[in-house]
Amino acid sequence: MQFFSMAVIPGDGIGPEVTNEALKMIKKVEELHGGMKFYSEHFEWGCDYYLKNGRMMPENGLEILKDFDVILFGAVGAKTVPDYISVWELILPIRQKFQQYVNLRPIKLLRGMESPLRYKNHEDLDFVVIRENTEGEYFNSGGRVHEGTPYELAMQNSVFTRFGMERILNYAFTLAEKRKKKSLTAATKSNAINFTMPFWDELVKEISGNYPGIKTQLYHIDALAAYFVSRPEEFDVVVGSNLFGDILTDLGAAIVGGLGISPSGNINPERAYPSMFEPIHGSAPDIAGKGIANPIASIWSIGLMMDHLGHDHIGKLIVDSIEAVLVDGNIRTPDLGGTATTVEMGDAIISKMAQLAVGHNL
Template sequence: ATQGVGLPAVRQLPSPQTPHRNRVANRKVAQSRTYDDGRFTSCSEGPTSTYRHIMSTSTRSYTIAVLPGDGIGLEVMPPALRCLETAATLCGFQFNFKHYEWASCTYYHKHGKMMPDNWKELLQECDAIYFGAVGDPATVPDHISLWGSLLLFRREFDQYINLRPCRLIDGVTSPLANRDGKQIDFVTVRENTEGEYSSIGGRIFEGTSRETVIQNTVFTRTGVDRVVRYAFELARSRPAKKLTSATKSNGISITMPYWDERVEAIGKEYPDVKVEKYHIDILCAHFVQRPHIFDVGVGSNLFGDILSDLGPACTGTIGIAPSANLNPSMTSRKDVDPKEWMPSLFEPVHGSAPDIAGKGIANPIGMIWAGQMMLDYLGEKEGAKLVMTAIERVLGAAKEEQKLRGGKSELLTPDMHGSGTTEGLGAAIENEMSKLVQK
């Protein structure tokens, strides 16, 4: 990853199968440089007193499906879109946002289903999917809302990688004592299309004393190998070159030993990467007690889901955590038959949070950070760096505010022990982006 002077690195999303190509051919964009104060300027200018950014005349344009979904997804999406639009304006590209109300429980109440029949064709017209959250368990059972939308996206578009960075950013207080950003900085790679979340199974003898419920776990060699190999590639790209595998082969005696076998076999292709494996129960304990020992973790669908929620909680709040649902084999929509194109999806880790929905206090950073990952995926590295730097600067400013106000902050949202609002925090990040790029 490229690191600006005095700024933490913004890591790229690797594609083990095919290096990512920009979606617009013959792209010509001036390279840029980050100076000590974090502002950006074109390299062709050299250091100047004004740190101007020369906006590209390129016509790079990306079509994005916007699905806010339910609950706080409807609230965090608007400020996140404004941050993306600001990045596009400042870095010389364009977005065409296609807004859809489906993949929501509101749509379900109106139509008796989560999505229209042509949902797949509509999403295949887009370079990526920007998703808020889904779920209203008081009115629609979670297995209906989730299997009728998000899990369907993951399977139909073969988004077999779920990538979730976990980093303690300066300005956010961890519930773990004496921890800082240097001690919590890892990535969880989760298998996203099979494993424990299969749809194979059923019930028999319902309503009787013999009632039996079975749901099968499904591991395929293709499915396991591709996620494990992706994790090894990611570990190799990072300084620590370390991979931790989540297992439970002492209790789950068929599928988990197979998982361990494939990790060991593929690991022979990466002699420069140190590999450790832990049973999921003790691994959860280590995530809390020793987060500094982890760099890249890989797990099955269930274990990866558990770890990638626990990790952000160790950084202070799940509200800032982003997630990318990737199909690394799909690198350019223009090179694929429209009927075969499978876009990737970007979302915050947090759910619809009906307990705080409508109050305007949801943390927008998870949604904004997910957008940053989408920019990186689209090849807009400078825009991705700009968004991440703005997030870090705003959280750093909030830390200084807390020092002056006895630990209180009017900027941070309640999940970060502040009294701020969704719109206020989102606007602060958007404004910081403009400050970083002075015309």
């Protein structure tokens, strides 16, 4: 029997609604596998907690989380709390403190879905973006002075370290070695950002020498965004800095069906700290409480969690189950053109997984 400890932070808005469906998937995995057990503890941290306590999580929140194997996260953000507070006091400290330097986001057109890109099919849209997750442009360095005067100044510093870049690039190249196309694309903007990006380019070229079997290319971020739309079939593994990876993956989600579909893993490959799994979508306050949020991204995040824990066959089964429900087409949430509730969509996927698991040794 394998035992895993899981911290659950449902968060804000639709976060609790989609997290409930992900937790139902965890229970189904336990039931079907038989040799796996999750012990979970819930933490009601987020914007409501902030309004009551003046902080997004307890002062010792990171200390509380550090001994868990994994973290399941819902969403963060509310109209009552500025985004820079909710993000910088909850999700970013977790990513940075726990060295979750790999943000892994699959860009995959699931069977049963149609891309808004004409003439692009499922084989054309199946790649992964690796985003550096702990430094780069999202680094807590900078400030404001002379506020409220004509001399007011705001400065935000980007921080790129050789150590940080080498480890994310090595991870991306290693992943590319395991995939069919043996290709890696790195996002840059060295023609205009004249210190950090040339440094990044140099390291991409240097480290590529250790992976002679991988076709490596560097694209400026603006051109790369265009190529995501015009020729996505070219890509296999795409790696970028924190900001570039963030923007590219939202674009990637859009071309495969929307933010309600796409999952992510914030991974500490060395397992010295817990890794965190979450949908890439936000808290969607406009539909919170209506029971119509799409739970696919949250459920698929459990698939990424299974991959991380060494059960990639279960991860594949979860994706197969999502695709089977989409192909059937009977159960779809409003964002996918249907009328199903969050619970109905989650139950359909879990039921389909039980059917597909028959005869398989999980």
